[in-house]
Amino acid sequence: MKRPDEIKRRYDDACGTAHALELLGERWTLLVLRELMLGPRRFSDLREDLPGISARVLTQRLAEMEAKGLVVRYRLPPPASVQVYDASDWGREAEPILQTMGRWAARSPGHDPSLPISAVSVLLSFRTMIDGERAGERDGVLRFVFGERVYTGTIAAGRFTVAAGADAAPDVTLAGAPEQLVGVAYGGAPLELLGVEGDAELARWFFSLFALPEKVTG
Amino acid sequence: MKRPDEIKRRYDDACGTAHALELLGERWTLLVLRELMLGPRRFSDLREDLPGISARVLTQRLAEMEAKGLVVRYRLPPPASVQVYDASDWGREAEPILQTMGRWAARSPGHDPSLPISAVSVLLSFRTMIDGERAGERDGVLRFVFGERVYTGTIAAGRFTVAAGADAAPDVTLAGAPEQLVGVAYGGAPLELLGVEGDAELARWFFSLFALPEKVTG
DNA sequence: CCGTATCCAATAAGATACTG
DNA sequence: CAGTATCTTATTGGATACGG
Numbered sequence: 001m002k003r004p005d006e007i008k009r010r011y012d013d014a015c016g017t018a019h020a021l022e023l024l025g026e027r028w029t030l031l032v033l034r035e036l037m038l039g040p041r042r043f044s045d046l047r048e049d050l051p052g053i054s055a056r057v058l059t060q061r062l063a064e065m066e067a068k069g070l071v072v073r074y075r076l077p078p079p080a081s082v083q084v085y086d087a088s089d090w091g092r093e094a095e096p097i098l099q100t101m102g103r104w105a106a107r108s109p110g111h112d113p114s115l116p117i118s119a120v121s122v123l124l125s126f127r128t129m130i131d132g133e134r135a136g137e138r139d140g141v142l143r144f145v146f147g148e149r150v151y152t153g154t155i156a157a158g159r160f161t162v163a164a165g166a167d168a169a170p171d172v173t174l175a176g177a178p179e180q181l182v183g184v185a186y187g188g189a190p191l192e193l194l195g196v197e198g199d200a201e202l203a204r205w206f207f208s209l210f211a212l213p214e215k216v217t218g
Numbered sequence: 219m220k221r222p223d224e225i226k227r228r229y230d231d232a233c234g235t236a237h238a239l240e241l242l243g244e245r246w247t248l249l250v251l252r253e254l255m256l257g258p259r260r261f262s263d264l265r266e267d268l269p270g271i272s273a274r275v276l277t278q279r280l281a282e283m284e285a286k287g288l289v290v291r292y293r294l295p296p297p298a299s300v301q302v303y304d305a306s307d308w309g310r311e312a313e314p315i316l317q318t319m320g321r322w323a324a325r326s327p328g329h330d331p332s333l334p335i336s337a338v339s340v341l342l343s344f345r346t347m348i349d350g351e352r353a354g355e356r357d358g359v360l361r362f363v364f365g366e367r368v369y370t371g372t373i374a375a376g377r378f379t380v381a382a383g384a385d386a387a388p389d390v391t392l393a394g395a396p397e398q399l400v401g402v403a404y405g406g407a408p409l410e411l412l413g414v415e416g417d418a419e420l421a422r423w424f425f426s427l428f429a430l431p432e433k434v435t436g
Numbered sequence: 437c438c439g440t441a442t443c444c445a446a447t448a449a450g451a452t453a454c455t456g
Numbered sequence: 457c458a459g460t461a462t463c464t465t466a467t468t469g470g471a472t473a474c475g476g
Contacts, residue, residue, distance in 0.1 A: 009467095027467085027468075053469090054469045054471090055470095056468085056469075056470085057468065057469070060467095
């Protein structure tokens with residue numbers, strides 16, 4: 001007597017938080033959305049950057065998220081012709097949720113920044129954790145290179161934005177693993193850990209804009 | 219080869235969002251925390267205001283949340299001498315997460331404000347959804363009465379705060395079910411739906427500070 | 437290889453009955 | 457009232473197999 005599509009676990013609760021949990025609260029959902037925040041990815045990209053997710057669960061989550069309007073699925077134009085998943089406009093509006101959670105969790109005594117991390121996570125964390133006051137000191141364009149993937153970050157008028165691709169001409173190009181970027185930005189590791197081309201002084205200043213907040217008194 | 223206490227489902231991910239999900243992401247956890255945001259509650263209070271939660275799951279969640287430092291458990295002084303649960307200071311710091319989720323979900327086409335809602339949820343939603351600009355127009359103290367339970371809301375310097383208890387002398391006292399409060403604040407229902415004692419004009423102004431945002435174009 | 441489907445063992449959640 | 461105990465159902469994750 002099972003009707004897997006009809007019986008869904010709901011919270012019968014008008015509270016907005018409860019409704020958000022119905023849309024985003026299943027295991028992996030928010031992390032899948034995170035990976036799509038900076039542009040389309042393929043199924044296997046997602047598997048790589050979500051360590052531990054099984055193909056079965058990823059398939060399910062993507063289908064549910066598409067049905068809920070959080071995710072869109074389409075095929076890239078030829079010659080690529082591969083299927084990709086992307087966040088919908090509405091899905092992207094959930095970024096403040098990721099940020100608020102990230103900011104809160106950074107103060108947790110149990111937070112371990114030495115675990116593996118994805119490229120998208122690091123770049124989003126920059127958007128979350130940047131010192132907005134000091135970011136206004138100067139402008140600049142930074143290119144982040146993770147193997148084949150390239151993102152462009154822009155600081156202008158005190159705001160940091162980041163997008164996939166190598167659109168703008170960068171002042172400085174930074175290459176390295178996401179974990180190394182974390183080390184330099186939050187862990188006080190030397191800039192030399194990364195491949196740096198261009199305005200190293202800008203890079204140094206950029207990384208000085210980040211610091212993990214103090215932990216709550218455990 | 220099972221070690222039920224050691225093998226926990228984790229996300230091996232340094233991303234702050236992932237860590238927040240490990241602390242708050244299990245089913246019911248965030249809603250239990252919500253119910254504790256305005257002060258201590260007993261086990262059966264929580265069961266009443268979380269429709270559908272089973273005693274088993276509530277017991278589990280409270281124990282996990284206590285172990286993680288989100289919740290504290292203590293016994294009220296005599297003559298009450300009953301055991302209650304409350305959010306820890308750090309747990310209370312998660313309120314921005316509830317707010318961000320609530321604000322996002324309010325725009326969802328699937329959000330149904332006619333479902334049952336708890337007293338705490340409504341009061342927290344006021345804190346989330348109040349029109350900050352217009353709240354500065356005047357000050358006031360509102361008492362909210364839900365049967366036996368009483369909360370006091372204060373508007374001062376454009377900010378709305380709310381706390382359990384009947385501490386301050388109110389300008390107006392509002393009595394009714396949480397659902398009725400939702401109807402008046404967000405659904406355009408008449409103030410007369412509530413029991414009103416005192417400055418009804420203040421109440422009218424207060425409820426004019428709320429409006430659900432427009433839905434995303436589905 | 438890319439994406440999905442199928443099978444299975446281990447957990448988690450839900451319902452209900454029960455106890456100090 | 458404040459939980460436990462027990463049983464049933466659902467979801468998860470891992471392995472594997474399949475079709476393009």
